[in-house]
Amino acid sequence: MSEAEAQSSPPELPRPTLILLSGVSLMGGVGYAGMGSVMPAIGRELGFPDFMVSAVFSLSALCGLIFSHVWARQADIRGRKPVIEIGVLGFILSMGACGVVVGIGLLHVLPVMMIFCMFLFARTFNGTMASASPPATQAYLIERTTPERRTQAIATLSGAGGLGTIIGPLVTPLMVGTPLGLAGPMIFLALAAMGVLFAIRRYLPEDEYARRFRTRRQAGDLSAPTGHSTRVGLKAVLADRAARPFLLCGLMVMLCAAALNQIIGFVVIDRVGLSPIASLPYITTTMLAGSVCAVFGQWVLIPFLKYPPLRLLMLGGGLGIAGALVIVVAGGFPAVVVGYALMSLGQSFAFPAVSTGASLAVSREAQASTAGVIASMAGGSYLTTPAVLFLYGHVHSAPFLLIAVGMGAVVGFTVWAALRRRQGL
Numbered sequence: 001m002s003e004a005e006a007q008s009s010p011p012e013l014p015r016p017t018l019i020l021l022s023g024v025s026l027m028g029g030v031g032y033a034g035m036g037s038v039m040p041a042i043g044r045e046l047g048f049p050d051f052m053v054s055a056v057f058s059l060s061a062l063c064g065l066i067f068s069h070v071w072a073r074q075a076d077i078r079g080r081k082p083v084i085e086i087g088v089l090g091f092i093l094s095m096g097a098c099g100v101v102v103g104i105g106l107l108h109v110l111p112v113m114m115i116f117c118m119f120l121f122a123r124t125f126n127g128t129m130a131s132a133s134p135p136a137t138q139a140y141l142i143e144r145t146t147p148e149r150r151t152q153a154i155a156t157l158s159g160a161g162g163l164g165t166i167i168g169p170l171v172t173p174l175m176v177g178t179p180l181g182l183a184g185p186m187i188f189l190a191l192a193a194m195g196v197l198f199a200i201r202r203y204l205p206e207d208e209y210a211r212r213f214r215t216r217r218q219a220g221d222l223s224a225p226t227g228h229s230t231r232v233g234l235k236a237v238l239a240d241r242a243a244r245p246f247l248l249c250g251l252m253v254m255l256c257a258a259a260l261n262q263i264i265g266f267v268v269i270d271r272v273g274l275s276p277i278a279s280l281p282y283i284t285t286t287m288l289a290g291s292v293c294a295v296f297g298q299w300v301l302i303p304f305l306k307y308p309p310l311r312l313l314m315l316g317g318g319l320g321i322a323g324a325l326v327i328v329v330a331g332g333f334p335a336v337v338v339g340y341a342l343m344s345l346g347q348s349f350a351f352p353a354v355s356t357g358a359s360l361a362v363s364r365e366a367q368a369s370t371a372g373v374i375a376s377m378a379g380g381s382y383l384t385t386p387a388v389l390f391l392y393g394h395v396h397s398a399p400f401l402l403i404a405v406g407m408g409a410v411v412g413f414t415v416w417a418a419l420r421r422r423q424g425l
Contacts, residue, residue, distance in 0.1 A: 064126070065127075350410070
């Protein structure tokens with residue numbers, strides 16, 4: 001980022017606006033954790049093999065990998081707020097459609113493969129439309145915070161998602177206990193998201209990009225805005241030597257997080273030795289422990305420590321290694337809880353570090369594109385989950401050893417970068 005940009009002081013982000021943006025992140029966290037805690041049980045109750053459950057997330061991840069860049073571009077053309085609204089609408093459609101399909105599947109009136117294909121299609125709304133929210137929300141936030149406060153602002157936004165991952169496992173058993181059964185969490189989350197969409201449309205201030213687009217549309221000019229000719233595209237972001245290290249570290253962290261989050265439910269079921277439904281309280285306990293640690297890290301420790309991005313990455317990577325090794329070395333359910341909590345705390349440091357480091361490394365015109373790259377990596381990382389579940393099915397400790405190696409690579413890079421900076425290289 002240039003010196004002029006670093007010295008410019010955006011108007012302070014109003015608290016109601018931060019609450020609205022955090023609400024979008026909170027909704028995503030609740031949906032993610034809710035689906036994560038209930039999907040192993042849904043898959044086994046409907047007769048889906050474990051690898052087919054992971055295929056559902058992988059298709060959504062592939063769509064997210066592709067469409068995150070599309071929505072980042074649209075956020076620069078149509079504005080941040082309209083794209084955020086599209087993302088929330090996609091969440092509503094995805095959750096609602098998945099809930100209906102699960103409800104039909106539990107009636108056992110259609111073949112398993114037909115239900116699976118229907119669920120697969122319903123889940124694509126998450127990757128194609130809901131993927132619009134993360135890059136637009138982050139770009140909206142970044143443009144209204146100073147570089148000095150950016151780490152804390154991004155951590156606050158991420159912490160809202162972490163809070164959602166606390167709420168998700170807590171409310172999921174209550175929703176499963178309704179007459180809707182396993183379809184309940186998705187139906188109720190879709191209804192709640194409608195309230196979020198109303199709040200965004202009614203109360204989120206319109207951004208500069210949206211105002212420009214609305215003015216051109218009223219004038220009958222729907223061509224690409226010439227005022228945005230300085231926009232930095234995907235290739236330029238990936239080629240930026242200052243941002244690239246953070247993006248590569250972010251990709252590694254996200255691959256490890258995706259592997260962990262997709263197998264943790266199956267690990268708990270296997271460790272406690274109970275049926276999928278009976279294992280739900282144990283899955284909830286595990287995910288709750290991880291979510292509490294993540295929120296504590298992002299809302300308490302990051303503001304207290306005030307570490308720069310590289311040091312946060314180093315700390316997060318070290319905690320990830322420790323958590324993975326705890327699960328490998330120690331047996332039983334308590335080891336899973338402790339290991340997952342440590343790795344979640346590490347992720348709570350690493351994710352804001354990646355977003356902040358990449359954001360500070362690029363210009364204002366590249367913020368949406370950079371956020372789109374990070375969002376696409378977060379979604380695309382789940383493409384590897386079928387292979388991870390296959391590996392877990394053959395060697396239970398293998399995925400955790402790979403996570404330890406991956407986080408070790410992140411720690412190694414941060415140590416190397418710190419030494420180069422100390423030597424003035």
